[in-house]
Amino acid sequence: MKKIVAWKSLPEDVLAYLQQHADVVQADPARPDAFVAALREADGGIGASVRITPAMLEGATRLKALSTISVGFDQFDVADLTRRGIVLAHTPDVLTESTADTVFSLILASARRVVELAEWVKAGHWQRSIGPAQFGVDVQGKTLGIVGLGRIGGAVARRAALGFNMRVLYTNRSANPEAEAAYGARRVELPELLASADFVCLQVPLTAQTRHLIGARELASMKKSAILINASRGAIVDEAALIEALGNGTIHGAGLDVFEQEPLAADSPLLKMANVVALPHIGSATHETRHAMARNAAENLVAALAGTLTTNIVNRDVLQR
Numbered sequence: 001m002k003k004i005v006a007w008k009s010l011p012e013d014v015l016a017y018l019q020q021h022a023d024v025v026q027a028d029p030a031r032p033d034a035f036v037a038a039l040r041e042a043d044g045g046i047g048a049s050v051r052i053t054p055a056m057l058e059g060a061t062r063l064k065a066l067s068t069i070s071v072g073f074d075q076f077d078v079a080d081l082t083r084r085g086i087v088l089a090h091t092p093d094v095l096t097e098s099t100a101d102t103v104f105s106l107i108l109a110s111a112r113r114v115v116e117l118a119e120w121v122k123a124g125h126w127q128r129s130i131g132p133a134q135f136g137v138d139v140q141g142k143t144l145g146i147v148g149l150g151r152i153g154g155a156v157a158r159r160a161a162l163g164f165n166m167r168v169l170y171t172n173r174s175a176n177p178e179a180e181a182a183y184g185a186r187r188v189e190l191p192e193l194l195a196s197a198d199f200v201c202l203q204v205p206l207t208a209q210t211r212h213l214i215g216a217r218e219l220a221s222m223k224k225s226a227i228l229i230n231a232s233r234g235a236i237v238d239e240a241a242l243i244e245a246l247g248n249g250t251i252h253g254a255g256l257d258v259f260e261q262e263p264l265a266a267d268s269p270l271l272k273m274a275n276v277v278a279l280p281h282i283g284s285a286t287h288e289t290r291h292a293m294a295r296n297a298a299e300n301l302v303a304a305l306a307g308t309l310t311t312n313i314v315n316r317d318v319l320q321r
């Protein structure tokens with residue numbers, strides 16, 4: 001029987017499914033020695049939200065596949081896994097729509113000041129009808145700039161164009177003719193997007209090329225009225241520069257689901273800013289989607305260990321070895 005190490009608790013039915021194919025050991029990465037020892041015994045691994053370093057894999061010579069319960073795979077050194085002949089699988093499709101919902105809720109909440117004003121009501125400040133001091137800005141009819149028009153970016157573009165009559169601009173390594181035809185999306189260079197968009201929405205994966213893609217210079221090139229939305233990875237934005245830009249009025253506001261350090265420190269200046277909506281990385285966090293992701297990751301792992309996985313592979317080149 002193959003051995004699988006799990007570093008995230010799994011829904012009962014998903015665990016039962018894995019147990020039909022392998023012995024499953026639950027290991028806690030907060031106990032590094034035991035975790036590394038479990039990896040050394042394992043043929044496969046499944047989990048999320050924990051950095052798996054090359055050092056942790058030293059001596060894990062049986063390991064053939066790792067399966068992350070996420071679309072993002074920045075917790076792994078992909079080149080190192082490929083060198084070791086370890087397949088890395090992820091869950092790109094099942095979370096697209098719920099993550100796009102999170103992005104859109106950040107757009108609406110930031111523009112209409114939903115969180116700030118709900119707290120204002122709870123604090124007992126609503127004593128007469130509201131006036132301009134409580135007004136927000138429109139979302140419908142505005143320009144949305146999507147940096148990275150992949151699956152989630154495409155689902156955000158659909159909501160924007162068809163639901164909110166927004167003009168959609170996007171940057172991407174390659175053109176997305178479907179989004180252009182269906183949503184009127186127009187591909188532009190980043191400087192044009194930053195200068196024209198009312199909402200700048202970041203949807204790129206975190207890589208060496210995208211780390212701090214948005215820094216002081218880029219923030220300064222945005223409209224003063226613009227709102228930055230980030231539900232991809234915190235490190236795409238230089239957070240210190242963002243704090244500065246939000247504090248001195250370089251941009252109007254931000255809706256953030258992700259941060260350079262997570263959980264966000266309780267003393268982060270972002271938490272004191274009325275023009276910031278901060279969420280605890282809830283992108284895909286619905287009961288239905290998180291269950292579908294766990295199931296998808298388990299199926300990916302079982303198939304990878306059987307040598308039959310053909311989709312959801314991050315390091316496809318490992319198969320050529």
Ligand code: DGY
Pocket residue numbers: 069070071072073095232283284
């Ligand atoms: C993902 O799937 O990458 C989400 O951000 C959760 O980590």
